[in-house]
Amino acid sequence: MAGNMKPVLGFDLGGTKMLCGLVENGRTVTARYKKKTKEIDKPEDLVDRMVSCVEGCLKEAGIRAKDVAALGVAAPGPVDLKTGTLLNPPNLGVQELPLAKLLSRKLGVPVVLENDVNAGLYGEFVAGAAQGFSHVVGLFPGTGLGGGMILNGELYYGVSGAAGEIGHMTVQPGGRLCGCGNRGCLEALASRGAMAREAAVLVAAGKSPTIAKLAGTDISKMKSSVFADAIDAGEEAVIELVNNAAWWLGLGMASCVNIFNPEAIVIGGGLVEKLGKSYVKVAEASMREHAMAAIVKKVKVIAAGLADDAAVIGAAAVAAKNLALNAASGSRE
Ligand SMILES: [Zn+2]
Structure with a gap:
């Protein structure tokens, strides 16, 4: 990971709460914003709630979406990692939701989806x-x-x-x-x-x-x-x-x-x-x-030592890595 890389957002989407963090230097959470994961009527409500949680974190950090390199989202499995789709996670009331695409469209940053367990483990690997x-x-x-x-x-x-x-x-x-x-x-x-x-x-x-x-x-x-x-x-x-x-x-x-x-x-x-x-x-x-x-x-x-930050740091690190890989292979986006 390049040292001069823009900060990356990490997001932990849980069944009861969601947490967005700004991760700098690939391992330090410098701003956090938390929201409850409420009952939702339609899938778009979940996306809107996540966007407002991200915006809360950006505000907390005093920056704008264009100042971050990417957003990594840790979500309960099963997820389709290639297409960034939530399949049928328990407790979220959504099915087959193309979350990465929807979030990316609203926020204007690349979004990468990872399952929450992998993200948590990867967070401990890079920073814990x-x-x-x-x-x-x-x-x-x-x-x-x-x-x-x-x-x-x-x-x-x-x-x-x-x-x-x-x-x-x-x-x-x-x-x-x-x-x-x-x-x-x-x-x-x-x-x-x-x-x-x-x-x-x-x-x-x-x-x-x-x-x-x-x-x-x-x-x-x-x-x-x-x-x-x-x-x-x-x-x-x-x-x-x-x-x-x-x-x-x-x-x-x-x-x-x-x-x-x-x-x-x-x-x-x-x-x-x-x-x-x-x-x-x-x-x-x-x-x-x-x-x-x-x-x-x-x-x-x-x-494990990072508690709630593990999945945030891990999701951000996975997103940063995907971005670097895409850049290296000269592929889309
Ligand atoms: Zn079993």
Whole structure:
């Protein structure tokens, strides 16, 4: 990336909030603007809302759209990366929306779309926990369990951009039902969503006063902080539940180690942020127990460090890279 390059906008489109950031020197967020991702009546409303979030960020930075090189958008998958189209992301109420084209038309800057997990991992790679490594696998347990790989210093996409569905690796044949329709996926055992379903059973059995107080049996209210509070209160049943999920995560990490021979595994998301070292430790121990000794020996396990900025920085970096590639090949735009 050229040192004198114009700043790039990075945008994280989430199910509940959207965040736009101005990224300078490829790695520093110098202005931010946040908005709620409200219920929308028609797809154009989402585009308009995103444009107004971008404009808020530009205003915050005291610049105009023509002063930025590009906009990178991190959006929940599945996305068609080639055409910049949102396919059918959960919670956004849109389908087959050519987001990059629509945003580019309104803002007058090139727009590149990336899936949010890849963007988050790439952000950690260029500016966060995974700096300095060339082979990194990322696992992000949340409602689901996102995954991504950086191999030879590049995001790995597979033939259609769908690579990295680590959460849907079968680890328990015939096991618990997963959101994807399969049984026994890693996501069905190790995600926060899976933990929440188990916690509801604990609450019903009277085994977690803390979760009962904070969330009742409402799975949608069982945020990462709710589990952290129950652990802080010393609730044995919750500690066991969380350790069990971390153990499963480590099992998935072990397979990634065996397949990709990475230098580092990055784990991130709200759960990792809120549960911290004890959670990472259990996952890492399980990884070391299950992976091949010679391969896992030097693998570092790192907690993601950039929080909300990761996807913003990563999306901006992917956009900047695409722009540079297009310029180098002399292609359109
Ligand atoms: Zn699945």
